[in-house]
Amino acid sequence: MNRPEAKSLAQARLSRARAPLAAAVSAAALALAALTPATAHAASAPALAAPPADCPSGALCLFSERDFGGDRLPLSSLTGGGTCVSLVDHGWAGRVESAVNTHTTGAAVLFPGDDCLGGPYQVAAGAGVADLGGFVPLSAWVPGRTA
Incomplete structure (x- = not known):
């Protein structure tokens, strides 16, 4: 037993x-x-020869069409550290097809979840992404202004 x-x-x-x-x-x-x-999505975008004329310096501009066309949503941070922007709150959920970052030093980041959550898609300083493909951002991290 x-x-x-x-x-x-x-x-x-x-x-x-x-x-x-x-x-x-x-x-x-x-x-x-x-x-x-x-x-x-961590590969940074190639540097732009010249950013779209309608994107102000020091901003992340999101476009409703590929190749920086259609409606434009310029985003910038008023704080030095940067800020998270909800695209849902701005009526841009599911609308972003291309993006350009005119910051000279800080990368901007797009996120598939609201409140900057999920696997990020980085847009390097001075670079743009002419076609996000199937990536659908719902929020963006915008770098702060440099002194």
């Missing part, structure tokens, strides 16, 4: 020994999954 209990005890010890390994593997998988969306 003691034999089945010994086998159960051995199995319990084996299960407990595997638990930290399983937790470590799960944590690594979650960390990798968290990084995957960010790296999918």
Whole structure:
């Protein structure tokens, strides 16, 4: 009768020994999954020869059509640290097809979730993205003004 209990005890010890390994593997998988969306759109856009004339200096301009056409929404930050702007609150959810960042030092970032959440799409300083493809931003991080 003691034999089945010994086998159960051995199995319990084996299960407990595997638990930290399983937790470590799960944590690594979650960390990798968290990084995957960010790296999918992390490639910065090529520098612009000349930004669209209707985009003011020091702004992130979003356009409703590819190649910087259609309606334009210029965004800028009044604070030095930058700010998150909800495109949902501005009526631009699902409308952005291209973007240009006329800042000279700070990257702007587009996010698929409201409140600057989700895997980001970076628009480098002085660069633009003529076609966002299937990326649909719902918020944007706008760099602060430099002194």
